[in-house]
Amino acid sequence: MADKNTSGASTPKQRRHDVVAAEKEAFGGIKLGAAFFGWLTAIGMTVILGALATAIGVGVGAANTTGAQDAANQVTQNADTIGIVSGIVLAIVLFLAYYCGGYVAGRMARFDGVKQGIAVWLWGIVIAIVVAILGAIAGDQFNILSSIGGAPRIPVDGSLLTASGLIGLAIAVLVPLIGAILGGKAGMHFHRKVDQVGIDHQSGLTGH
Template sequence: MNSGSPINSGSHINAGTPINRNVDDHGSGAAVSAGAGATTRDEVGGREQVVVRDETRFGGIQWGSAFFGWLTATGTAVILTALFAAAGAAVGLGGSDSADQAAGNVAENADTIALVGAIVLAVVVFVAYLCGGYVAGRMARFSGVKQGIAVWVWAIVIAAVAGIIGVIAGGELNVLGNLNSLPSIPLNSGDLTAGSIITALVIVLVSLLGAIVGGLAGMRFHRRVDRAVLGR
């Protein structure tokens, strides 16, 4: 009885020890894995909080970024206008033997040319302000819609200031008008028609739409970076 007791107790101890050790090993491994996962989730949550805090702090309209966006829109409009004007001149003169004949063709197709010109003007303005809004949104990082609107506001304000200076000082100081930095729309009292008013309103809306879309596109780049950092 005494000899059996130690053997039984020893067998129980020897058999139980590895089992407990294995259980402890697995248990500790699971705990380590769970701890690692919790740490990763904590890091992701911390980074998300940083992004939210940065947006709260640096969000809103960035007028400096919007100004550079307006400069980009103006430069793009100048380049595109020159390209379309050169292409139009080449097409207009290509089928004519002389300048007088080309002028006659223009007079005969005035309505078609006006429609094509309005479409080209809308495309130029949309692309120009799309580029401007993109630059502003990319520079500002947050609030892409607001950056696009700010680019558009800069355009309106500068055009208004330039117009006031031109009226007060005369045409000699109308620098923006002399440079033809943007496609011109006839708004003089003698040329003011229903068509020109509609064209002006369309251009205003198209420029605003292009700037907003560009601002969203510029901001989206930073959201892709944030998702990559957060591991999503």
């Protein structure tokens, strides 16, 4: 099979493409197991990066505050700025977290990095919907995502019917998708580099 797939290729890179195409035909497609572990990675990174961002924010706030009244005045005067900065930080945290999740899925699945990244994102959406349903039926104590800042959540109390709510939902939905897709492609690209080394080595042996 390998000889048939590589017989028409004239360069190591072309031979790699032929080999990868044959392997992808047999083992490609979305791998839900790899995507699930990618989602777990994304959630773990969200918790870690979110806690780190919060700690940095608290430290900066403490360093720049001279008293309780000054702090209250500063918050009142800079409420819009704080909201914008918080949104940017949240977007960065989600992008990095889901990039890592997509990378894990792409590395595990080996092929179709974009699809693996989308699958990681879909796991997050599906689990958010399930958790929202459980919360609506059994109570907020079952909303296990509520304590994870930035994790996609589906509110059922109408809180999204505001400009800030819609912006927050867009950040929580679109940014993870972009990060997961890019991470999935990066994870898959690692295997292509490994494949190329194998093909180059085989070509060197064949040449001798």
